[in-house]
Amino acid sequence: MVISSLCLALPLDKDRKALIRKEEMLQIGGKLLLTKQEELANEKLMALKNAEIAQAMKTSQFPPSMHFFRAKKLIEESKVFHVLKKMPKGAALHLHDFGILSVDWLVRNVTYRPHCYLCFTPRGNLQFKFADPAPPTPKPEDCSEWILLKKYRGQLQNVTEFDNSLLKNLTLVVDNPELAYSDQAIIWARFENIFITVAGLVHYAPVFREYFARGLQEFYEDNVQYLELRATLFPVYELNGKTHDKEWSLKTYQEVAQKFAKDHPDFIGARIIYSYHRRKNVTYIAESVQAAMKLRVKFPETMAGFDLVGQEDKGHSLWELKEALILPTTQGFDLPYFFHAGETDWQGTSIDENVLDALILNTTRIGHGFALSRHPVAKNISLNRDIPIEVCPISNQVLQLVSDLRNHPAASLMSSGHPMVISSDDPSIFGAKGLSYDFYEVFMGIAGVKADLRILKQLTLNSIKYSSLSADKKQTTKEIWQKKWDKFVHDLAEGKKL
Amino acid sequence: MVISSLCLALPLDKDRKALIRKEEMLQIGGKLLLTKQEELANEKLMALKNAEIAQAMKTSQFPPSMHFFRAKKLIEESKVFHVLKKMPKGAALHLHDFGILSVDWLVRNVTYRPHCYLCFTPRGNLQFKFADPAPPTPKPEDCSEWILLKKYRGQLQNVTEFDNSLLKNLTLVVDNPELAYSDQAIIWARFENIFITVAGLVHYAPVFREYFARGLQEFYEDNVQYLELRATLFPVYELNGKTHDKEWSLKTYQEVAQKFAKDHPDFIGARIIYSYHRRKNVTYIAESVQAAMKLRVKFPETMAGFDLVGQEDKGHSLWELKEALILPTTQGFDLPYFFHAGETDWQGTSIDENVLDALILNTTRIGHGFALSRHPVAKNISLNRDIPIEVCPISNQVLQLVSDLRNHPAASLMSSGHPMVISSDDPSIFGAKGLSYDFYEVFMGIAGVKADLRILKQLTLNSIKYSSLSADKKQTTKEIWQKKWDKFVHDLAEGKKL
Ligand SMILES: [Zn+2]
Ligand SMILES: [Zn+2]
Numbered sequence: 001m002v003i004s005s006l007c008l009a010l011p012l013d014k015d016r017k018a019l020i021r022k023e024e025m026l027q028i029g030g031k032l033l034l035t036k037q038e039e040l041a042n043e044k045l046m047a048l049k050n051a052e053i054a055q056a057m058k059t060s061q062f063p064p065s066m067h068f069f070r071a072k073k074l075i076e077e078s079k080v081f082h083v084l085k086k087m088p089k090g091a092a093l094h095l096h097d098f099g100i101l102s103v104d105w106l107v108r109n110v111t112y113r114p115h116c117y118l119c120f121t122p123r124g125n126l127q128f129k130f131a132d133p134a135p136p137t138p139k140p141e142d143c144s145e146w147i148l149l150k151k152y153r154g155q156l157q158n159v160t161e162f163d164n165s166l167l168k169n170l171t172l173v174v175d176n177p178e179l180a181y182s183d184q185a186i187i188w189a190r191f192e193n194i195f196i197t198v199a200g201l202v203h204y205a206p207v208f209r210e211y212f213a214r215g216l217q218e219f220y221e222d223n224v225q226y227l228e229l230r231a232t233l234f235p236v237y238e239l240n241g242k243t244h245d246k247e248w249s250l251k252t253y254q255e256v257a258q259k260f261a262k263d264h265p266d267f268i269g270a271r272i273i274y275s276y277h278r279r280k281n282v283t284y285i286a287e288s289v290q291a292a293m294k295l296r297v298k299f300p301e302t303m304a305g306f307d308l309v310g311q312e313d314k315g316h317s318l319w320e321l322k323e324a325l326i327l328p329t330t331q332g333f334d335l336p337y338f339f340h341a342g343e344t345d346w347q348g349t350s351i352d353e354n355v356l357d358a359l360i361l362n363t364t365r366i367g368h369g370f371a372l373s374r375h376p377v378a379k380n381i382s383l384n385r386d387i388p389i390e391v392c393p394i395s396n397q398v399l400q401l402v403s404d405l406r407n408h409p410a411a412s413l414m415s416s417g418h419p420m421v422i423s424s425d426d427p428s429i430f431g432a433k434g435l436s437y438d439f440y441e442v443f444m445g446i447a448g449v450k451a452d453l454r455i456l457k458q459l460t461l462n463s464i465k466y467s468s469l470s471a472d473k474k475q476t477t478k479e480i481w482q483k484k485w486d487k488f489v490h491d492l493a494e495g496k497k498l
Numbered sequence: 499m500v501i502s503s504l505c506l507a508l509p510l511d512k513d514r515k516a517l518i519r520k521e522e523m524l525q526i527g528g529k530l531l532l533t534k535q536e537e538l539a540n541e542k543l544m545a546l547k548n549a550e551i552a553q554a555m556k557t558s559q560f561p562p563s564m565h566f567f568r569a570k571k572l573i574e575e576s577k578v579f580h581v582l583k584k585m586p587k588g589a590a591l592h593l594h595d596f597g598i599l600s601v602d603w604l605v606r607n608v609t610y611r612p613h614c615y616l617c618f619t620p621r622g623n624l625q626f627k628f629a630d631p632a633p634p635t636p637k638p639e640d641c642s643e644w645i646l647l648k649k650y651r652g653q654l655q656n657v658t659e660f661d662n663s664l665l666k667n668l669t670l671v672v673d674n675p676e677l678a679y680s681d682q683a684i685i686w687a688r689f690e691n692i693f694i695t696v697a698g699l700v701h702y703a704p705v706f707r708e709y710f711a712r713g714l715q716e717f718y719e720d721n722v723q724y725l726e727l728r729a730t731l732f733p734v735y736e737l738n739g740k741t742h743d744k745e746w747s748l749k750t751y752q753e754v755a756q757k758f759a760k761d762h763p764d765f766i767g768a769r770i771i772y773s774y775h776r777r778k779n780v781t782y783i784a785e786s787v788q789a790a791m792k793l794r795v796k797f798p799e800t801m802a803g804f805d806l807v808g809q810e811d812k813g814h815s816l817w818e819l820k821e822a823l824i825l826p827t828t829q830g831f832d833l834p835y836f837f838h839a840g841e842t843d844w845q846g847t848s849i850d851e852n853v854l855d856a857l858i859l860n861t862t863r864i865g866h867g868f869a870l871s872r873h874p875v876a877k878n879i880s881l882n883r884d885i886p887i888e889v890c891p892i893s894n895q896v897l898q899l900v901s902d903l904r905n906h907p908a909a910s911l912m913s914s915g916h917p918m919v920i921s922s923d924d925p926s927i928f929g930a931k932g933l934s935y936d937f938y939e940v941f942m943g944i945a946g947v948k949a950d951l952r953i954l955k956q957l958t959l960n961s962i963k964y965s966s967l968s969a970d971k972k973q974t975t976k977e978i979w980q981k982k983w984d985k986f987v988h989d990l991a992e993g994k995k996l
Contacts, residue, residue, distance in 0.1 A: 016817070016858055020851065023875040057844075060681035065843070183558035319514070345563070345904040346555075347913075347946030353518065360514055373871075374946065376914040377521040403901045406843040412871040412910060415845075448845030448872065 027451065028414050029458030037486075040493035042453040048079045053449055064405040064445025068394045069177050072431060075440055083492060084443065085436045087456060088223045088484035090463035091477070092423050092435050094367055094390035096275070096309070097231040098198045099426025100215035102433055103170040107163050110201050111149055115239060118152065119143040125193045126169050128200030130207075132239045169197055172398060173431040184400045188311045191399065194429055199234065205244065208236045209256055216260045216270065222434025225481055226268035228468060229253070230275040230307050230338070246274070250295055254302040266484065268477045271304040271468055273338045278308040278316040286324035293333050304468040305336030305364065312343050317350045318357040325361050336468060337363040342371030345401055356381075365390055365421075365466060370401055372418075373409040379418070388419035388466045393441040394432055395425035405445040414447055414455070421463045457485070525949065526912050527956030535984075538991035540951040546577045551947055562903040562943025566892045567675050570929060573938050581990060582941065583934045585954060586721045586982035588961035589975070590921050590933050592865055592888035594773070594807070595729040596696045597924025598713035600931055601668035605661050608699050609647055613737060616650065617641040623691045624667050626698030628705075630737045667695055670896060671929040682898045686809045689897065692927055697732065703742065706734045707754055714758045714768065720932025723979050724766035726966060727751070728773040728805050728836070744772075748793055752800040764982065766975045769802040769966055771836045776806040776814040784822035791831050802966040803834030803862060810841050815848045816855040823859050834966060835861040840869030843899055854879075863888055863919075863964060868899055870916075871907040877916070886917035886964045891939040892930055893923035903943040912945055912953070919961045955983070 024030050034042060056062035063071035063078070075081050110116070115132045122142050129136035135146040153159050172191060174180040181187035202211045219227055233250060235243035250272060257270040274295060276288035285308070292306040308321070318325065318339060328335035341363070342355035355371050356378040366372065369389030372379055382389070391410045402408050413420060424430075424438045432438070439456070447455050464477050490496075522528050532540060554560035561569035561576070573579050608614070613630045620640050627634035633644040651657050670689060672678040679685035700709045717725055731748060733741035751770050759767040772793060774786040783806070790804040806819070816823060816837060826833035839861070840853035853869050854876040864870065867887030870877055880887065889908045900906050911918060922928075922936045930936070937954070945953050962975050988994075 016855070019854060019858070019875050023854070023873060026874045060683060185558060345902060347904065347909060348948035352946070356517060356521070357514070360517070373910040374913045375521060376524045377517050402905050404843060406845065407900050407905050407907070409905070409910065411845060412907065415872045416874040448850070450846035 023415070024450070026415065026417050027447075027455065028417050028420070029454035029456070030417065032454045032457055034453065035489075037493050038453060038489050041489045044492050044495060045080070045083055046452055048083065049444065052078055052080055052444070062445075064441050067177050067403070068397055068430060068432070068437070069173050069175070072437070075437060078440065080444060081436065081440045084439045086223060086491070087439070087488055088225060088460065088481050089435045089439060090225055090460035090481055091421070091467045092219055092224050092227040093365065093421050093463060093467060094392055094423035094425055095227055095229050096426050097229055098195060098202050098211070099429045100229070101211055101218055102428050103167055105214060106170060106198065106201055107166045110207050111166060114150070116149045117146040118149050119146050126166070126197045128197065130204040130239055131241060137241065170194060171429050171431050177398070181400070184313065187398070187400060191429065192310075203234060203236050205236050205238050208249070209252055212253060212256045213260060216257065216267070219434050220264060220267050222436050223484070224435055225266070225484070226464075226467065226469070226477055227270045228273055228304055229270055230273045230309060232275055232277075232309070246291060246295060247298065250299050250302060254299060257302070266480050268469070268473065268480065272302055273304050273307050275307040275309045278310045278312070278321070279314065282321055282324050285321050286327060289324050289327050289335070293328060293331070293335050296335060305338050307338045307340060307367065309340060312340065312351045312354060313346060315351065318354050318361060319350070322357075322361065329362070337361060338365050338367060339363045340367035341369060342366065342375075343368040343396075343401070344371055347371060347374050359385070359387060363387060364468065368392060368396065370396055370409060373412055383418060386419050388421050388462065389413070390423050391420050391442070392423050392425040393438050393446060394427070394430050398430045405441050408446045411446045411448070419462065419466065420459075421466050422459050460485075521913070522948070524913065524915050525945075525953065526915050526918070527952035527954070528915065530952045530955055532951065533987075535991050536951060536955075536987050539987040542990050542993065543578070543581055544950055546581065547942065550576055550578055550942070560943075562939050565675050565901070566895055566928060566930070566935070567671055567673070570935070573935060576938065578942060579934065579938045582937045584721060584989070585937070585986055586723060586958065586979050587933045587937065588722070588958035588979050589724040589726065589919070589965045590717055590722050591726045591863065591919050591961060591965060592890055592921035592923055593725055593727050594924050595727055596693060596700050596709070597927045598727070599709055599716055600926050601665055603712060604668060604696065604699055605664045608705050609664060612648070614647045615644040616647050617644050624664070624695045626695065628702040628737055629739060635739065668692060669927050669929050675896070679898070682811065685896070685898060689927065690808075701732060701734050703734050703736050706747070707750055710751060710754045711758060714755065714765070717932050718762060718765050720934050721982070722933055723764070723982070724962075724965065724967070724975055725768045726771060726802055727768055728771045728807060730773055730775075730807070744789060744793060745796065748797050748800060752797060755800070764978050766967070766971065766978065770800055771802050771805050773805040773807045776808045776810070776819070777812065780819050780822050783819050784825060787822050787825050787833070791826060791829070791833050794833060803836050805836045805838060805865065807838060810838065810849045810852060811844060813849065816852050816859060817848070820855075820859065827860070835859060836863050836865060837861045838865035839867060840864065840873075841866040841894075841899070842869055845869060845872050857883070857885060861885060862966065866890060866894065868894055868907060871910050881916060884917050886919050886960065887911070888921050889918050889940070890921050890923040891936050891944060892925070892928050896928045903939050906944045909944045909946070917960065917964065918957070919964050920957050958983075
C-alpha cells in the first residue's frame with residue numbers, strides 16, 4: 001500500500017512516515033514496546049545522546065570515529081557511557097581467557113610475588129615464570145637468562161618506571177597506534193606475543209584461580225550477569241614445575257565460577273568454550289576435538305563447546321580442517337561450535353568463506369562475522385537459522401579491520417534486525433574493561449543517531465537468548481536481569497544520579 | 499534442497515560448492531555467461547589480479563586500503579590498472595562540470611592567456627578573472643587587488659615554483675591528507691573553494707568551451723563512450739564583463755558535445771544534469787526547478803534532469819526542500835531527478851533520510867547512496883524499482899566517508915547484485931583521471947578477490963542501461979561499446995600488449 005502511493009502525484013507526509021516507521025521497526029529492538037517508565041528513561045537517555053552527538057558534530061571529535069586509544073578518555077567523560085555502565089548487560093559471550101582483567105593487578109600484585117622470574121626474547125618480548133627451586137626450566141628458546149624480579153627491582157633506580165613499562169607490555173595501547181602498528185600482521189604478532197607474556201603469569205596455579213575470580217568481578221562490576229569464555233586450557237603449573245591437565249583447568253574454572261555465583265546471587269556464572277589454535281596440524285586439531293568431547297561429558301555444566309582461534313588471514317580455513325571438525329557429527333556426538341569466522345577484510349579468499357563454512361559445520365554462534373554482510377547466502381542462513389554474530393567493535397578497530405566504527409558492517413545488519421550480540425573479545429588488551437566501552441561504540445556509532453533504549457534492551461536480551469545456557473538457566477538469568485533492568489530504568493527515568 | 503542437507507550427518511563438498519556458487523551468482527555480473535574468448539581474457543586478467551593481490555598481502559601495501567593520494571603511484575604501476583584503462587567503460591554518469599579535466603592545462607595554458615588576473619582572499623584562496631578593460635569588476639569581497647598574471651610572472655624569480663603552487667590550488671592532493679584535512683568540514687570547505695578558484699578560469703567563455711571539449715577528450719582517451727555532467731550553469735562571462743545565461747551555457751555544452759561526437763564517431767556525446775546548491779533558500783530552489791523544466795523543453799536532447807549539490811551533512815535535506823521539488827509533479831511535468839543522497843556517515847539524521855526521500859521524490863538514480871545499505875526499506879525500493887546508486891569510491895575516500903575501500907558499503911550491495919554504476923565525481927580534483935582509477939578500486943578492493951571480468955562487464959553494461967539516454971541511443975551506445983569490448987577481450991585473450 002505504501003509503495004504504490006509513491007507513484008501518485010504527490011508524495012505524502014504520512015506515506016513517508018510509514019516508510020521511516022517501517023525501517024525503524026526493522027532495526028534491532030525496533031518492535032519492542034516500551035513501558036511508560038522505559039519511555040521516560042528513554043527520553044532522558046536520548047537527551048544525553050543527542051547533546052553529545054550535537055557536540056561531536058560541532059567539535060568534529062566523535063569517539064566512534066576515532067581510534068579507541070584516543071577516544072577512551074572522551075568516552076569516559078561521556079554521560080551516555082556512565083548510563084551504559086549502570087545498564088545490566090546480560091551476558092558477555094565472546095571473551096578470551098586472559099584478556100578479561102585489567103592488567104594493573106598483574107603488574108602491581110602478581111609480579112611482586114615471591115619466585116617470579118623474567119626473561120627477554122631477542123625481539124624484546126617478556127616472558128614470566130614462577131619457580132622454586134630456581135631457575136625455571138626449561139628456558140624458553142632464545143631467551144635471556146632468567147632474572148629474579150625481586151632482585152632486579154632491588155637494583156633499579158626507578159621501579160615505577162619499570163612497572164609502567166611492564167604494564168605497556170601487557171596491552172596494545174600506545175599513543176600513536178597508526179605509527180606503532182603499520183599493518184595487521186604487525187599488530188597480530190604483537191597481540192599474540194602479549195598472550196604469551198601474560199600466560200607465564202596467569203598459568204601459575206594460584207594466579208590462574210585468582211585471575212579468573214577477579215575477571216568475573218570486573219565484569220560483575222560492569223553489570224554483566226554471565227559470561228562465556230574461550231579458553232585454551234594450556235597446562236597450569238605449580239611452583240615446583242609440576243603441570244596440570246585440561247581437566248584440572250576446566251574444573252578450576254568451574255569451581256571459581258560456582259563460588260563466585262554463590263557469593264553473588266545476582267550473577268549466574270560462566271561457561272567455557274575450549275579453544276584451540278587454528279594454525280596447528282589437523283591431527284592435533286582432531287585430538288583437541290576429541291578432548292573437547294570428553295570434557296563435555298565430564299563437565300556438562302561448564303563445558304559449552306569448541307572453537308578455533310588465531311588470525312584467520314594467515315590461512316587454515318575451517319574447510320581445510322573439516323576432517324577434524326566433522327568428527328563429533330560422524331560419532332553422533334553433540335559438540336556445539338562457536339567458530340571465529342570472517343574476521344577479515346579480504347573478501348573472496350578461502351578464509352573469507354569461513355562465515356559460510358562455520359554455518360555448514362553447524363556453528364551455534366559466529367565469532368565476529370565481520371565479513372558476513374558481504375555473503376548474501378551465508379547471511380540468509382544465519383538469519384533463517386537464527387545464528388547470531390558476536391560483534392566486538394573495539395577489537396575490530398584495534399586489529400585494523402575498520403577505522404571509523406560508523407562503517408562497521410554490523411551497521412547494515414543491525415538496521416535489518418540481524419541476530420547479534422555485543423562483546424569485547426579481549427578488553428584488557430585493548431585498554432577497555434567489561435562490556436560498556438563496546439556498548440558505547442555500538443549505541444553511539446554503529447547503530448546510528450536514532451537508536452535508543454530499544455536497541456540496548458534487545459541486545460541485552462539477545463545475549464541471554466543466544467547464550468549456551470539451558471532453557472532453565474536462561475529463564476533464571478532473565479529474571480535476574482529483569483530485576484536489574486527495572487531498577488536501572490527506574491533510576492534513569494527518575495533522574496537518579498547514575 | 500541445499501539448506502536441508504546441512505542437517506545431515508556430513509556436510510558435503512558438493513552442497514558447499516552449490517552454496518558458494520549461489521553466492522557467486524548473486525554478485526553483480528554473476529549470472530553472465532562469458533564467451534570462450536572472454537573466458538580466455540578472464541584467465542589472463544585474473545592471473546594479473548591474483549599476482550598483485552598475493553604481492554599486496556606480502557608487502558601489506560594494498561592500494562584500495564591506502565589513501566588514494568598515496569596509492570596513486572602504486573595503482574599506475576599495476577598491470578590490472580593498465581588493462582582497466584584499455585577496457586571500454588561505457589558511460590560516466592556521476593561527474594561535475596569543473597572536475598573532469600586534469601588541471602595542468604588550466605595552469606600551463608589558460609593562466610598564460612592575455613588579460614588573466616589573480617587575487618588572494620584573506621584565507622589564502624585564489625580567484626581568477628579575465629577582463630579587458632581592466633581591472634575586472636566587481637572585486638570579490640575581501641580580496642586583494644587584482645594582479646595581472648603576465649606582469650606578476652615577469653617579476654618572479656621562479657615561475658615554475660609559482661605555477662606548481664597554482665596547480666596545488668586546483669586539487670585536494672597533498673602528501674599527508676590526514677594531517678592536512680583533520681575533518682570533513684575542513685576538506686569540504688577546501689573542496690568548495692577549489693571550485694570557486696577553478697570557476698574564475700573556466701567561466702571565461704573561450705575557456706568554458708575548450709575546457710569541456712578537453713574534458714570529453716580525457717574521458718574518451720580513458721575509453722569512456724558517453725557522459726552525464728552535473729552542471730551548475732553559472733553565468734559564463736566575456737572579456738568585456740558581459741555574461742551569458744543558463745541557456746547559453748547549455749547550448750554551448752550541446753554544441754561542443756555534438757561536435758566532439760561528430761569528430762569521434764565512437765563517442766556518443768554528453769547530457770547535462772542541471773545542479774543547484776542545496777544550501778540556497780527554498781524559493782531559489784523552486785526557481786531553479788522551474789528553470790530546469792524550461793531548459794528541458796528547449797534542449798530535450800541535452801538536458802537530462804535536475805540535482806542538488808553541496809555537502810549533505812550541512813543540512814538542507816531533500817524533504818525540507820520538497821515544496822520546490824514536487825513542482826514538476828504538481829504541474830504534470832516530467833523532470834527526471836538525479837539526487838545526491840546519503841553521502842554521509844551520520845546514520846539516523848534528517849540528512850541520512852535523503853536516500854529514502856530521493857526515492858520518494860522519484861529519483862532516476864541515487865548520487866553516491868553511501869548510506870543506502872543501512873536503510874533496508876530504501877534499499878528494497880531501490881532494488882525493486884531498479885534505481886541504481888552511483889558509486890564513486892575515490893571521492894568517498896578523499897572526502898573521508900571511508901578509509902579502507904574494502905569497507906565501502908557498496909561491497910555488500912555488490913555481493914547481492916544491487917543496481918549500481920561506477921563513476922568518479924570530480925577526478926581532476928582528487929588527482930585522478932577518467933574512470934579507470936575508480937574501476938581499479940572497485941575491481942581490486944570493493945568487489946573482493948574473486949571478482950572477475952563478469953563484474954566489469956556488468957558494471958559497464960549497467961552504465962549504459964542506467965543512463966538517461968533514449969532507448970534508441972542506448973542501443974547505439976551499446977553497439978559502439980560492444981565492438982570495443984570485443985576488441986578489448988580479443989587483445990587481452992591473445993596477450994596483445996595492452
Ligand atoms: Zn575472539
Ligand atoms: Zn557528486
